[in-house]
Amino acid sequence: MSSRTSSNLTYFGVHCIYTLPPILVLYTALRPFITATEIAKVVAICLLAVVYTTPWDNYIVAKGAWTYPKDRVLGVIGYVPVEEYAFFIIQTVFTGLVYTAIIPWNMLVFHLKPASGFVRYGPIVMLLSAATIGFALAIPGTKNFYIGALLAWSLPILALEWLSAGPFIWSLRTPAFAVVGVSTAYLCFVDHTAIKAGVWQISHKGTTGLLLTPHLPIEEALFFLIVNCMIVFGLLAIDRGFAVVRVQESRVGGREERIQAFSLDLYQNEETDNVHGLSDWTFKEEAELWIRSAFMAESLIDQLAVKDYVAVYNLICSHSKTFAMATILYPQSLREDIVALYGFCRVSDDVADAVESGNPFARHWKEACMTMLDEYVHLCYEPTTIETNRERMENLISGISAVLKQLPTPSNTESTKSVLRLFSNRIPRSVPKECILELLDSYKWDLAGKHIITEADLIEHSGHAASSVGEGCTYLMMRHDAECNFFHAVDCVNKPHKYVNPPRDLLEQARDMGLALQLTNIARDLIADAEELGRTYIPHAWFIETITRSNSVKGNDDLVDGLRKRKGDDSAGKILKSTVDVTVLRTNFIKNPTGNPAALKAYSQRLVEMASPKAESALIGISRLPKAHRSAVKAALKMYMRIGEAIVEAKEYPRRSVVSKKDKLLILLANLYN
Numbered sequence: 001m002s003s004r005t006s007s008n009l010t011y012f013g014v015h016c017i018y019t020l021p022p023i024l025v026l027y028t029a030l031r032p033f034i035t036a037t038e039i040a041k042v043v044a045i046c047l048l049a050v051v052y053t054t055p056w057d058n059y060i061v062a063k064g065a066w067t068y069p070k071d072r073v074l075g076v077i078g079y080v081p082v083e084e085y086a087f088f089i090i091q092t093v094f095t096g097l098v099y100t101a102i103i104p105w106n107m108l109v110f111h112l113k114p115a116s117g118f119v120r121y122g123p124i125v126m127l128l129s130a131a132t133i134g135f136a137l138a139i140p141g142t143k144n145f146y147i148g149a150l151l152a153w154s155l156p157i158l159a160l161e162w163l164s165a166g167p168f169i170w171s172l173r174t175p176a177f178a179v180v181g182v183s184t185a186y187l188c189f190v191d192h193t194a195i196k197a198g199v200w201q202i203s204h205k206g207t208t209g210l211l212l213t214p215h216l217p218i219e220e221a222l223f224f225l226i227v228n229c230m231i232v233f234g235l236l237a238i239d240r241g242f243a244v245v246r247v248q249e250s251r252v253g254g255r256e257e258r259i260q261a262f263s264l265d266l267y268q269n270e271e272t273d274n275v276h277g278l279s280d281w282t283f284k285e286e287a288e289l290w291i292r293s294a295f296m297a298e299s300l301i302d303q304l305a306v307k308d309y310v311a312v313y314n315l316i317c318s319h320s321k322t323f324a325m326a327t328i329l330y331p332q333s334l335r336e337d338i339v340a341l342y343g344f345c346r347v348s349d350d351v352a353d354a355v356e357s358g359n360p361f362a363r364h365w366k367e368a369c370m371t372m373l374d375e376y377v378h379l380c381y382e383p384t385t386i387e388t389n390r391e392r393m394e395n396l397i398s399g400i401s402a403v404l405k406q407l408p409t410p411s412n413t414e415s416t417k418s419v420l421r422l423f424s425n426r427i428p429r430s431v432p433k434e435c436i437l438e439l440l441d442s443y444k445w446d447l448a449g450k451h452i453i454t455e456a457d458l459i460e461h462s463g464h465a466a467s468s469v470g471e472g473c474t475y476l477m478m479r480h481d482a483e484c485n486f487f488h489a490v491d492c493v494n495k496p497h498k499y500v501n502p503p504r505d506l507l508e509q510a511r512d513m514g515l516a517l518q519l520t521n522i523a524r525d526l527i528a529d530a531e532e533l534g535r536t537y538i539p540h541a542w543f544i545e546t547i548t549r550s551n552s553v554k555g556n557d558d559l560v561d562g563l564r565k566r567k568g569d570d571s572a573g574k575i576l577k578s579t580v581d582v583t584v585l586r587t588n589f590i591k592n593p594t595g596n597p598a599a600l601k602a603y604s605q606r607l608v609e610m611a612s613p614k615a616e617s618a619l620i621g622i623s624r625l626p627k628a629h630r631s632a633v634k635a636a637l638k639m640y641m642r643i644g645e646a647i648v649e650a651k652e653y654p655r656r657s658v659v660s661k662k663d664k665l666l667i668l669l670a671n672l673y674n
């Protein structure tokens with residue numbers, strides 16, 4: 001081997017130069033997305049890799065499939081260099097990182113759909129047949145030894161993984177192929193380099209002699225391809241198992257339902273406990289549940305829930321692509337719940353926002369819809385085990401969807417149904433009822449035609465609309481800290497309807513975040529709200545102030561001051577009404593929001609000034625959120641704070657979006673990697 005002397009690269013050197021640096025780079029780039037679950041998955045595969053590969057590798061080295069010069073390695077355990085054992089782990093970590101870069105762009109629950117019998121069982125038959133052939137070929141000293149040993153060793157694992165996750169892998173074949181492709185290409189390059197430098201040599205006796213590059217036998221490329229498939233399919237199988245548990249648990253309220261959802265047949269005769277606690281679940285039962293999930297056929301999975309996720313996500317995409325994209329910053333389970341919650345906000349928002357003009361029945365429909373939504377929310381929190389509850393729920397969902405279709409801006413009945421079904425199955429076990437009812441209060445306020453008179457009214461209305469959502473999201477984030485902490489996840493799954501209770505002051509800070517976002521939104525959309533939706537949130541008191549200022553009516557300052565500060569003060573309202581009719585000023589503004597540019601600018605500035613202390617308080621809250629969710633929330637808030645600053649800095653009130661896409665991206669990156 002002349003090439004051996006041409007370089008003195010060692011096996012340790014290969015790792016130091018070619019395998020560890022890319023791992024470091026990938027790890028650094030992906031750090032915001034590496035949660036404890038991600039690490040646990042890779043560690044699990046590493047353990048399997050070491051346990052399963054050690055005997056095989058020792059065997060093929062003993063039989064002379066490949067060799068290494070003694071001076072190129074640090075030491076040997078059995079027949080295999082220590083660097084080789086390290087390579088089992090290094091490859092798994094490397095491929096695991098590529099996986100983390102690519103797979104989470106997908107919502108995994110979407111892919112729990114059934115496939116044909118051919119997709120499900122065909123590959124298993126083929127893999128096991130090929131493994132048998134490999135076994136027959138693996139005769140030491142013949143040229144088919146290496147390839148035979150490789151197939152016999154690896155393909156049964158691929159068959160097992162396909163048995164667990166075949167249709168899921170098939171559905172995700174494009175990203176899965178991308179992960180395998182990228183990692184295999186790179187590792188082939190490393191292998192080629194090492195063989196060229198003579199760090200290890202592939203026996204001519206044990207291989208077919210077919211070469212992919214002048215230094216890379218076909219067996220080696222095949223080795224990295226197949227092993228990467230083992231790693232990626234294994235990771236997908238684990239992720240699928242988690243996703244199955246989440247989907248199946250969606251509807252579970254008590255022990256009986258849980259046994260049903262997972263087809264558990266054990267422990268039927270044990271005492272059934274109440275709906276709200278399953279804490280006496282034993283380890284054995286838990287283990288059975290996870291194994292069942294790992295191998296549960298798609299046909300047994302709640303396909304209606306899978307369909308609902310897709311429908312609601314598409315609905316959200318059609319409304320706000322940015323929001324849908326932004327959810328990829330969160331772990332899968334939280335993402336699913338955010339979709340479920342946001343879908344509900346969309347639907348109830350659509351009811352409240354539906355423009356009434358031109359349709360004499362619209363108001364009536366809207367009111368009917370709100371009444372039903374109210375009842376629906378209450379029912380979401382009742383046990384689904386009761387037959388009458390289930391029936392009523394179905395009727396309400398159909399009723400609300402039907403009414404929404406009658407509104408001037410009709411919604412698709414099927415997607416509304418999906419939203420309401422998904423919400424009722426997912427959200428009640430994480431977010432308390434009061435939170436959702438408060439959100440409905442803001443719509444009721446609009447429906448009742450109640451005016452925003454004072455600044456305190458504005459705060460109250462925004463609180464109902466936005467702080468409630470901020471609070472809800474905090475409940476979700478605290479629960480889904482779970483996703484990043486396996487044991488916590490098991491614990492949460494075991495306690496449907498038992499909230500992970502965030503501390504009260506954290507919830508207050510979350511409410512402040514909602515307020516900050518809402519006030520900034522209002523400030524940004526002053527013109528759009530008036531022109532497109534025919535509404536404004538500007539307190540009546542501010543209009544009065546503008547008028548009194550411009551008329552320089554002396555002595556009115558006290559009045560204005562008083563009006564701004566007093567909350568829900570009836571006498572203030574009366575004085576205001578008597579001074580100038582509430583509706584006239586509002587209507588004037590809505591008709592011509594740019595009529596008084598100085599006033600418009602002043603309103604926006606004042607809104608931002610109101611938002612700013614709330615944002616400061618929210619920042620403190622964010623630092624107390626679970627680590628895995630923190631940076632994305634912070635990035636969102638910072639973007640809004642930037643929008644606020646831009647509004648204040650602008651000479652005139654800006655009509656169009658004030659912060660560029662590029663700046664938003666920079667803010668996102670700065671916060672992800674802070």
Ligand SMILES: CC(C)=CCC/C(C)=C/C=C/C(C)=C/C=C/C(C)=C/C=C/C=C(C)/C=C/C=C(C)/C=C/C1=C(C)CCCC1(C)C
Nearest residue numbers: 048049052053087088091164223230234237238241242294
């Ligand atoms: C719990 C829930 C919810 C679900 C469960 C769902 C389920 C059923 C999951 C099943 C997962 C399974 C079964 C995963 C198995 C993964 C394995 C065995 C990985 C092996 C990796 C082997 C590895 C990385 C080996 C690497 C070896 C290397 C790099 C050797 C390289 C080499 C060198 C350097 C010189 C030339 C020779 C050689 C090619 C041997």
